[in-house]
Amino acid sequence: MSKAFLIDTTRCTACRGCQLACKEWYELPANKTKQVGTHQNPPDLNANNYKLVRFNEHLDGETITWNFFPDQCRHCIEPPCQGAADTVEEGAVIKDEATGAVIFTDKMAQFSTEDLDYVRESCPYDIPRWDAKTKRPAKCVMCIDRVREGMLPACVLACPTGTMNFGERSEMLALAKERLAKVKKDHPNAMLADQEDVSVIYLLAEAPERYHTKAVAQAPARNTRKQLFASVRSSLTSVSKS
């Protein structure tokens, strides 16, 4: 049975413990960042940050809201990136059966930058980033090395607030439901983002776009996620064949 994350953003204080723990576990070097007018640093996901706490603020009348969103690969149930990569080479992206982790394999090393752009564009959450050093795209791997040993992902272990949770998918869905019910008392519009389609489920107190433009998959209206993925896949396929 596969694993899942529940990321309860209502508890996140943007301490960035998860962001740093991920870097420490994978020994990813610190980026030389610059201040660009936000506390969100580094400003975007990159090869040295599989995980990034995004900051978003809003003013509604006199009320200020400050939302925090620990962004990472969603480990989709049916990963579009796999479909996109398959058009270049079968098995470049695999889905680990035991955990549900979506993994980029060594076969990706042969991809051209163009190929990689296809893969990145296929991701409805815009996650993969090019790593110039390994010449492969980089992203969260669900700490599969740890999880196989029965250990929690590093980001979950480090979280001091109960935002990051990890376990069997059924347990996480149950926990998500329980938490959602609680949060709804104060935030009637609270929701679980794309819970059917992903292994990384976000609990959001309000509209997803108030957290991050890609907090939920960028779906055309009325399409199911599956249809969306299928369309992305076919369009990519046609592009790559042309």
Add this chain to the structure above:
Amino acid sequence: MTNHWIDIKNADSILIIGSNAAEHHPVSFKWVLRAKDAGATVMHVDPKFSRTSARSDFHVPIRSGTDIAFMGGMINYVLENGRYYKDYVVDYTNASYIVSEGFEFNDGLFSGYDPKSRTYDQSSWKFDLDSKGVPKKDPSLKHPRCVFNLLKKHFSRYNIENVSSVTGVSKDNLQKVYSTFSSTGTPDKAGTIMYALGWTQHTVGVQNIRSAAILQLLLGNIGVAGGGINALRGEPNVQGSTDHTLLYHIIPGYMAMPRADWQTYDAYNKANTPVSTDPHSANWWQHKPKYFTSLLKGWYGENATAKNGYCYGLLPKIEKGADHSYMFLFDRMYNNEITGGFIIGLNPMNSVPNSNKVRKALDNLDWLVTQELHHSETTDNWHRPGVDPKKVKTEVFLLPSAHRVEKEGTVTNSGRWLGWHDKAIEPEADARSFGAAFVPMMNEVRALYKEEGGKLPEAITLLNWPKTYNPEYWTRLINGQFTKDTVVKGTKYKKGQQVPSFTALSDDGSTMSLNWLYTGSYTEEGGNKAKRRNPQQTKMQANIGLYPNWAWCWPVNRRILYNRASVNADGMPLNPKKAVIKWDGKKWVGDVPDGGWKPLSSGKGKHPFIMSKHGHGQIFGPGRKDGPIPEHYEPVETPIDSHPFSKQLSSPVYKFVDSSMDKLAKPADPNFPIVLTTYSLTEHWCGGGETRNVPNLLEAEPQLYVEMSPELAEEKGIANGDGVIVESIRGKVEAIAMVTVRMRPLKVKGKTVHLVGMPFCFGWTTPGTGDSTNRLTPSVGDPNTTIPEYKASCVNIRKADKLTEIEM
């Protein structure tokens, strides 16, 4: 803190003002949220919306530097609407004292002001005394000159209208905070006030805190669980370093620094020991000679005898009114009056106001000893940007310092809990603890004096001083030891044994102690109590989370100060649901009471405020340099040129230094219309010296920024992420614009006032990150403490053509 960290959970109402607890004392916030979970209302009053605001019930933006107006408005609200706790006010505070005829307050000035010296003659700020010398009281609170009525009159000017127009806080927000917090003026409710450097770093810092004291006394919130005035304090052991006093004006245990006009030991004691004739006043400081004598015995050991006044004569004496704080030190250094000295674990070239001046001042030293973990703007000042090292004469020693985990000893947290930390690892390379540097250094000096003689050598050679540094040796000495065989309440103690309690300290030379407040922390019976790790407590103690068996706290393991104010005259808790102490008919149970006397109704009791001479909470507090009652004054640099409370714009007695580099912007200066406030940020520690050297923390917060509202940005044509120049009359600083709705423009006296905020943790030794924000701030300080006004000054801001300090 009058209370302690865990006690915050007992509050029904929490006012966080002048602090960003969630970001800077994150673990304190868990106790705030525990109170919130139990139904408490959490309010955050602060110029900036932060993560503290995000987790509070509501955030109230305020103009920096107007806290007394805000608090004065609340005091007025409480008095006008009868929200105070009357029995408490009458029984436990000095509200009923009659103030002498000579005391006056006119248009912003108290009686006794001398404009020439900019000081007050405080002799008229006093009470009428009866024939025995006890203050006259009117428990009916009707006497027109009783403290209560003077207070009422004083704060009647602080109506919602005036307060709103000065602070920029909307009337709705004022009503909301006032009515919520004042609902704790009943016996069954408690409210706490949490503040930090956002309150102290003003020219009216002490009076900010006085305003909280007055409010809390009116509401009966002092001495009770979930109440108090809680200074979160900034630094790791700042409570301990204050208790043990790396400060000029006091000596350990909060006793006055010897002064030139107190030439002898007897003269010191006479001038510093208060006398009360009220049999119900404990007047605890009457014991001061015992503590002072024990301290002198600690310093000079067997060489200190009754005959030589316990070596009092050897000590340095300061002049009455002299200020030797760092603001004046750097001014004297700038004027070439200082030869050399030590700067350890501090980065004043980044953290002291008017950095351009202090950096220049440091060049005037002949020698400088520093001890640090990393290079800092201070250790490396001699080759700072724009300076030719070949022209800097200072001889600099930089000693490698051991980190906290590399040494053992005790530290004291803000709740006065003493904690022992073990040495986890050996110091890195050749690093040493401060103790392991200073003990041998002094031994070298002592050896030189013994060998060569010199000026007043005995002040040094007679010191009681060990050969090597052993932390626990000092922990024992801080507690104190008997210097001869002694019997205390039937128990025999040998010479050299630990003193059991400060009540056993003596002024006859038979005891020594480096700090009377800590006596009882390391005893023959209990060992080193800082090491205690026992969570055991009685049901009553557990109910409010006192943890009396975990570590130890000063004084005498009392967890909540002034706790005798939490019970009635019979010793019964005013709020039985959250009882702190209780008289069970034979003894006190719960916390350690403020003195073990029976309850007041027995006739043998004492008034609860045992540290003040007359035993009552000081609503009228004559000891301050700037008045017995707080009054709103504008920051020294202010965007307005008048306010509705009086004609006295700024504090008439604030401290300042004067030089060609110490310019101040005039009130409402059109060149500097924007209020600047400075603050810490989560990922970096204070001046940033430590954390800038941790790559992952630097990645998360890489460069100096200035937070501003979108409205101001638009006005100035600045886009988010632009490089900007922030400029005060003293200097310029480069920063990156962070345009955020978390900063709001405020309506002050009908016009828009903008606020900007900047951290101060970046410096040139970490290249490309920016340099000291304090090049902008002025050297003006509180008249009581000389703490500088970091939190409010005036600047202007413009888009930069190019940046040189910050890598774009």
Add this chain to the structure above:
Amino acid sequence: MPNVAPSSSAPLSVAQTIHTACERHPALAPLIEHFSELYSIRAELIASLAEQLAKDTNCPVPVINEEKLQHGVPVLSDSNATWAASCYPKLKETVFVHLKNISSLESSITLFEQAIDTQQLSLESLFDALLNSNESMLQAQAKKANIEYAVFIFISQQMLSCLLSAYVHVHKETVQNIFWREAYCPVCGSFPDISILQRPDADQSEFLAGGGGKKMLHCSTCSHQWHFRRGTCPACNNDEAGAIHYFHVDGNTGERVEYCNSCNTYLNNIDLRNTTATPDLSVAPLTLIHLDMQAAQKQLTPLVRTLWNTF
């Protein structure tokens, strides 16, 4: 916040616990798989005894005497198990039948059964002797029944353990908040056979969750869990700086041997913060036998002797 398990992970069953361990340490499988059935049945027995005791009006609620506890005297000290009479048949039957699966025990069990059947030995007096450490009585009984003392104790302990585990399960709420500073069980007085480090309490609000890590000792006899402070040796109370040393298999910090640098006594520990699943703690010690072997090589002494750490 004692005994709070995050809602996200229900404890594994005995079989799951052993299965997981075998997957991770295939070399241990032949040995520990033997015990899967035995411990599963034991768990069932405890559950059924508990169900029975919960209904039994003769089963007394534990008496919480603060003064007694403050002096370090456990709840069941100086008591007997007369209340358990109704459990004896099921207890006997199940324990005996299944211990017989270990062929080397078969003859001793038969003797034990006989001793009871012939009323040479009463379970009541046996439990009384066990609960009050009456060694001379136990030795006499073993001799009388002609069973090797160590075997006699082993069989007796198995029965007492099932009985008390059921008892503690029934009265969990009464005993879970006892204030206790000792390393032996506040309920029955036995030493622990394993300790765990708790996960953070995820149900607290965000700033309260903390990092978890509270150490709970698991009783080798009655399975009760109680809090014990970190940094102190449970055997000799040594709490000097660095008193607790530990080692773990490279790459798995979640399972470790904690030992005292002064008395060399050790206790195995599972850090639940590292795992997604909570093992069954009665059988968990057996899945750490490789650590016990390492400890024995390092000349360390276990806090309590069990089948798994006696070599």
Add this chain to the structure above:
Amino acid sequence: MSYTRRGFLKLTGAGVACLSLSQLGFDLTEARAYATSLKTKGAKEVITICPFCSVSCHIIAHVRDGKLISTEGDPDFPINEGALCAKGAALLSMSRNEHRIKKPLYRAPYSEKWEEKDWDWVLSKIARRVKDTRDKELIEKNDKGQTVNRLDSMFLLGTSHASNEECALIHQAMRGLGVVHMDHQARI
């Protein structure tokens, strides 16, 4: 030792005869070979206190071969109950980062560089500066003729990073020398 105390069951002590698996006829060879093949790593736990804000959270430091390898909040400390903030959690990288100053450094007047020195050298040199300054500049009497024994021209700016013990001894040393310009972060 709690062994002498009344109350615990002697039968669960370490000294009690206990059956072993081999006695019961189990073959431990394979398990033993496996156990021996495993590489283990050791460490010790030391309780210390976070060096940042004044909450003074307790921390359990994990130390291997004299090096800090990880830290966690002390779950037993009633105030932080195991929680740590981001700075506290970064203690590890802070204490072992490459920017630490490793040896006493000396910068001579007008020099452009630091020089490495040993402790004895710097301490005796500092002692000399202290004594010379004091002998030259100690003010024994003020203009009113009062004895003041004051060394106005020397100062100490201290630190709340120091322990109580260090503060006490530094204060004593400075007053002995006659220093009155003494201050630290409490005034910041």
